[in-house]
Amino acid sequence: MSNFDLPKKISILGATGSIGKNTLDVLAHHGGADNFDIIALTGMSNVELLSQQAKEFNAKFVVTADEAKYSELKDLLAGTDIEVGAGRKALIEAGKRDSDWVMAAIVGMAGLAPTIAAAERGADIALANKECLVSAGTLFKSIVEKGGGKLLPVDSEHSAIFQVLNRKHAPSLDKIILTASGGPYRSFTRSQMANVTPISAAAHPKWSMGTKISIDSASMFNKALEMIEAMHLFDTHPDKIDVVVHPQSIIHSLVSYCDGSVLAQLGEPDMRTAIGYALAYPNRIDLPVEKLDLVKLAQLDFEAPDEEKFPSLRLARQSMKAGGLSGAIFNASKEVALDAFIDGKIGFLKMADIVEDVLAKIPAKNGSDIDIQTIYNIDVTAREEAQLAVNKLA
Ligand code: NAD
Numbered sequence: 211m212s213n214f215d216l217p218k219k220i221s222i223l224g225a226t227g228s229i230g231k232n233t234l235d236v237l238a239h240h241g242g243a244d245n246f247d248i249i250a251l252t253g254m255s256n257v258e259l260l261s262q263q264a265k266e267f268n269a270k271f272v273v274t275a276d277e278a279k280y281s282e283l284k285d286l287l288a289g290t291d292i293e294v295g296a297g298r299k300a301l302i303e304a305g306k307r308d309s310d311w312v313m314a315a316i317v318g319m320a321g322l323a324p325t326i327a328a329a330e331r332g333a334d335i336a337l338a339n340k341e342c343l344v345s346a347g348t349l350f351k352s353i354v355e356k357g358g359g360k361l362l363p364v365d366s367e368h369s370a371i372f373q374v375l376n377r378k379h380a381p382s383l384d385k386i387i388l389t390a391s392g393g394p395y396r397s398f399t400r401s402q403m404a405n406v407t408p409i410s411a412a413a414h415p416k417w418s419m420g421t422k423i424s425i426d427s428a429s430m431f432n433k434a435l436e437m438i439e440a441m442h443l444f445d446t447h448p449d450k451i452d453v454v455v456h457p458q459s460i461i462h463s464l465v466s467y468c469d470g471s472v473l474a475q476l477g478e479p480d481m482r483t484a485i486g487y488a489l490a491y492p493n494r495i496d497l498p499v500e501k502l503d504l505v506k507l508a509q510l511d512f513e514a515p516d517e518e519k520f521p522s523l524r525l526a527r528q529s530m531k532a533g534g535l536s537g538a539i540f541n542a543s544k545e546v547a548l549d550a551f552i553d554g555k556i557g558f559l560k561m562a563d564i565v566e567d568v569l570a571k572i573p574a575k576n577g578s579d580i581d582i583q584t585i586y587n588i589d590v591t592a593r594e595e596a597q598l599a600v601n602k603l604a
């Protein structure tokens with residue numbers, strides 16, 4: 211248990227996912243329902259788990275994003291005074307409910323609206339969902355700033371940089387170096403990669419994560435999204451963001467300064483470290499994670515990423531330089547391509563082809579008049595364009 215105050219009123223958007231479960235585990239380690247008021251929990255189809263979580267943590271409001279699951283969830287929670295909601299509006303309502311700290315851990319663009327609802331009212335946002343920044347970077351940051359809450363990175367690389375980047379030294383920054391495990395296909399040739407299946411792509415060698423982010427890691431689209439995320443989070447020029455492949459996933463990212471100093475954050479690959487830091491910031495709390503044993507580790511390896519094999523990284527740079535709505539187009543086309551790969555409609559390597567195609571077709575409008583509706587509109591357009599590209603290939 212900690213000696214200082216942690217946020218009291220907590221909401222978790224995406225409670226049933228990998229990050230959501232790890233967040234509840236961290237809360238359980240620090241007193242669970244005795245110490246925290248769980249204001250809202252959301253999930254999708256796994257209402258069985260959602261109802262168990264709601265009961266164990268005595269949640270006030272529970273939402274399934276899947277309207278067809280409303281009555282099942284309601285039945286599972288019969289006899290409790292837990293309020294139940296379903297669908298998109300209820301998700302946004304979950305973001306609006308009065309909590310101090312919100313874990314944004316819904317996967318994909320679906321996470322944007324409820325996270326904005328929480329940011330607008332000034333909650334501190336623990337941000338696991340990278341799509342908020344990738345699709346709506348500048349606007350999302352201004353919403354958080356206006357609301358007055360903190361933006362606390364949870365993605366392990368961004369948490370690492372957040373821990374080692376001294377904002378006072380920002381003018382002396384040389385590079386932000388994101389580490390990447392390289393995924394399961396690091397040593398594959400492109401022709402081997404052409405035939406991989408969604409099941410093998412989802413088996414990450416180092417991190418235990420949701421299916422979509424695991425497949426994004428295999429294609430390095432996850433790192434591509436993280437480059438865009440880092441550019442927004444740390445107000446960095448695209449040329450100052452590098453990626454290095456580090457298969458052991460022990461160094462979670464590094465910051466290099468103009469004087470030759472390089473600062474890094476290390477630890478076992480366990481998301482509870484980043485979640486705990488976002489919860490306790492600016493303090494640190496005890497967590498049930500394995501401690502790093504450098505002697506046992508003995509060796510850390512590094513190599514340059516192969517951008518021929520992983521065009522996602524090149525496309526991310528292109529998108530960062532284009533700026534404006536390009537991130538939204540990048541993310542939307544990637545989500546459609548990823549779903550098409552998961553559904554067996556296209557091959558693994560075609561995902562990048564589709565994103566490249568859509569980025570080339572839709573102009574990335576820039577300017578100060580980009581509001582949320584503009585972002586949703588371009589998201590729809592990019593999805594339609596990506597779907598056409600999928601249909602041509604399928
Ligand atoms: P996951 O697939 O395990 O869980 C996703 C959660 O979102 C679940 O609660 C699911 O029910 C919910 N959800 C899915 N589709 C939804 C929809 N359309 N509407 C509303 N809710 C929906 O994913 P995860 O691995 O926990 O990742 C969550 C987010 O955190 C992602 O954006 C991912 O990129 C990011 N992230 C995850 C990790 C990790 O280690 N898992 C690390 C860094 C960042």
Ligand code: MG
Nearest residue numbers: 365366367436
């Ligand atoms: Mg990450």
